[in-house]
Amino acid sequence: MPSPFNRREFLKRIALASTICGGAGYLAWAPEEYPFSLKDVTGLRSRPEPRQFTLPDYRVATAPGMMEIGIGRDMTTEGRLTKALEPIGGLSRFVQPGDVVLLKPNVAFDRAPELGATTSPELLEVLIRRLLIDCRAKEVRVTDNPIESPADCFAKTGIKAAVERAGGRVLLPDGNAFRPLSTPDAELIKSWPCFYRPLIGVTKVIGVAPVKDHNLSGASMGIKNWYGLLGGQRNQFHQDIHTIIADLSIMIRPTLTILDGSRILMRNGPTGGDPAYVKPWDVIVAGTDQVAMDGWAFVNLLQRDASTLPHYLFLAEEKGGGKIDPAGRIQESA
Amino acid sequence: MKQSPLPHARLFTPRRRRINRTHISGYEVVSSVLVLLALAAVILWVVSRKNHFDPAHQDVSLEALEQVSGSTVLYQRPLKPWQLPGTTDGWQDIDLGIFPDSVASEQWRPKTRVKTFDPENLYVKINGEAERFLRHGFTQLSYLVLQSANQIEEISIELYNQGSIAGSTGIFAEHRSPESEVQQEGPNTFFTTSIGGIGRKGTFFYRISGNRSSESIAQKSRQLVQSFAELPDPENTEPFGYQLLQELTIEQADIRHQAVNVFQYDFAEDFWFGKSDGAGQAEMFVHQAQSPESAAELLAEIVEEHRYEYQTIRQTENLVLFQHRFLKSYFIIAIQDSFLFGADKTADEATSFQLLEMIGRALSKK
Numbered sequence: 001m002p003s004p005f006n007r008r009e010f011l012k013r014i015a016l017a018s019t020i021c022g023g024a025g026y027l028a029w030a031p032e033e034y035p036f037s038l039k040d041v042t043g044l045r046s047r048p049e050p051r052q053f054t055l056p057d058y059r060v061a062t063a064p065g066m067m068e069i070g071i072g073r074d075m076t077t078e079g080r081l082t083k084a085l086e087p088i089g090g091l092s093r094f095v096q097p098g099d100v101v102l103l104k105p106n107v108a109f110d111r112a113p114e115l116g117a118t119t120s121p122e123l124l125e126v127l128i129r130r131l132l133i134d135c136r137a138k139e140v141r142v143t144d145n146p147i148e149s150p151a152d153c154f155a156k157t158g159i160k161a162a163v164e165r166a167g168g169r170v171l172l173p174d175g176n177a178f179r180p181l182s183t184p185d186a187e188l189i190k191s192w193p194c195f196y197r198p199l200i201g202v203t204k205v206i207g208v209a210p211v212k213d214h215n216l217s218g219a220s221m222g223i224k225n226w227y228g229l230l231g232g233q234r235n236q237f238h239q240d241i242h243t244i245i246a247d248l249s250i251m252i253r254p255t256l257t258i259l260d261g262s263r264i265l266m267r268n269g270p271t272g273g274d275p276a277y278v279k280p281w282d283v284i285v286a287g288t289d290q291v292a293m294d295g296w297a298f299v300n301l302l303q304r305d306a307s308t309l310p311h312y313l314f315l316a317e318e319k320g321g322g323k324i325d326p327a328g329r330i331q332e333s334a
Numbered sequence: 335m336k337q338s339p340l341p342h343a344r345l346f347t348p349r350r351r352r353i354n355r356t357h358i359s360g361y362e363v364v365s366s367v368l369v370l371l372a373l374a375a376v377i378l379w380v381v382s383r384k385n386h387f388d389p390a391h392q393d394v395s396l397e398a399l400e401q402v403s404g405s406t407v408l409y410q411r412p413l414k415p416w417q418l419p420g421t422t423d424g425w426q427d428i429d430l431g432i433f434p435d436s437v438a439s440e441q442w443r444p445k446t447r448v449k450t451f452d453p454e455n456l457y458v459k460i461n462g463e464a465e466r467f468l469r470h471g472f473t474q475l476s477y478l479v480l481q482s483a484n485q486i487e488e489i490s491i492e493l494y495n496q497g498s499i500a501g502s503t504g505i506f507a508e509h510r511s512p513e514s515e516v517q518q519e520g521p522n523t524f525f526t527t528s529i530g531g532i533g534r535k536g537t538f539f540y541r542i543s544g545n546r547s548s549e550s551i552a553q554k555s556r557q558l559v560q561s562f563a564e565l566p567d568p569e570n571t572e573p574f575g576y577q578l579l580q581e582l583t584i585e586q587a588d589i590r591h592q593a594v595n596v597f598q599y600d601f602a603e604d605f606w607f608g609k610s611d612g613a614g615q616a617e618m619f620v621h622q623a624q625s626p627e628s629a630a631e632l633l634a635e636i637v638e639e640h641r642y643e644y645q646t647i648r649q650t651e652n653l654v655l656f657q658h659r660f661l662k663s664y665f666i667i668a669i670q671d672s673f674l675f676g677a678d679k680t681a682d683e684a685t686s687f688q689l690l691e692m693i694g695r696a697l698s699k700k
Contacts (some may be wrong), residue, residue: 108461110490112530112545147461156488156545215466235457238465268509270462273492273529273541276511 069287083333116265121162193231212267249321292324406573507590575606
């Protein structure tokens, strides 16, 4: 009976088996930095990579004859808001029935609203009612990502209670609510974790910011408000505050920006501490050009010299975030 | 055609197994039965025991273990029981840390435990403002929230340890406005706000803010300020400039330290300022340089920069008197050994020289 193996066949099979075993051994045990190594001691290699996303342009088409910025002065919040929205076509020009609206107030600190460090809860309450009743928005979400305890911040500023009274929904951040946002034209945040979850399904975005002094940037108003959507180690951006604010002006193109000039923190911002630093006023500014709005508010609400406009405004203008000069685009309601 | 060497190789043969033996002994049969019975008995025993394993069955006795064991403390009992954050029951057990015990009472209970922040994570509490405190030597923030017994009112207390008197006076000066009515009560310098108060004691700076304006919050804020007198005194002696200005009978409340950017010059650092009674807006200032040479260099730089906005009225080797070109106020600066001193925003020449002489006399005694 002939032998089933001859020597050549035997050697071929042994070589094949050795190659397979050796290859598998290399893939499994070779150090992580070696080519094709599958070793994963830290588990980082097999960590799922979150997918990047980009924000759509939330702006609405410009209407002929409409102003870009409206200023409203009145004794009541309701009146102020109505007058500020009139020159730009009213709220219903921006929000249609069925829209899911995201409001981004400044809730950065667990401070009482009297200190002027956060957005006024009264304004938010009025705005949410308008959006739900007048504009028939499907849903109004309110969110911010304060570095301090978000629950404490929303509670102590009175914003949580105001939103719930008006029928809105507060969305607080958690570790899984962030995904990298791609902003190719930005300098510091080309790809940076952004508070993503509240933006899912949103059709309109409105920034509602206080007007206040800021220790580093000179002022914190409409554009700086978007800082609250950033995640990660964002405190590092304070080393280059003007560049990051300019980046924020192109990171998101909101449907509308509202500057709350009812309590203006004139000094010792951004946290304040003494109600004496806060100037009660009767102004609300609403508009679509955040750069122009910030410039106007810096001079007219914070009452600073026009020659000392914050550097970030010029950077934002260069990047295409808006135009500082509001001439011909701004109107105050009678 | 070449044929594969293993055309029909099979792992298992389909042929029927053939028993080679023709006889099995009785001894072999009996022993097999016994083994099977033993196995059945083991199975029955395991089934009957079910999950009732006796852990002590094979334990080594404690005595035997003690003989070969050393003593290891596995759990250190905490000094005080842990308190669930956000609960107010058992508030007496909450560790108040640096805060004096008198800040809490039956009427004003701690709402949460004390949170502390250091220079590494201060931004978590006051994002955007941390740099201001760090500039003034910040070392630690202790944060406490008190809640009234009716659970309606709240007071937040931020207690910053600035590490030095210079740091606390510096940050306090940045918080007070010209309208602030600063009061001095013992070691406490403070002013009240409509919802609390802001002040300093030793190396500490504090901000007290209630969630609304009310009489009870005002009263409690006042009591808190008094409590802060119990805060530990600074370990280091008072800085030279602070001592000197106090010797000139300037109230603590009117003394401030500016760490950087003095007179808006980035090269001028570490100056002490004090407001003297009856001198209007005028402020005396003093700076101790490393050496007479560095003091002279600093003086030369200040004088050179000042000439852009001031007109030189008088200049000697050790003294320069300026007048502002538009405001018409006076600025006098002099040098003595390694000290630079003078007065700013004085209304006339006589006052300038009078204040300068006061500081010069005090320096001579040193």
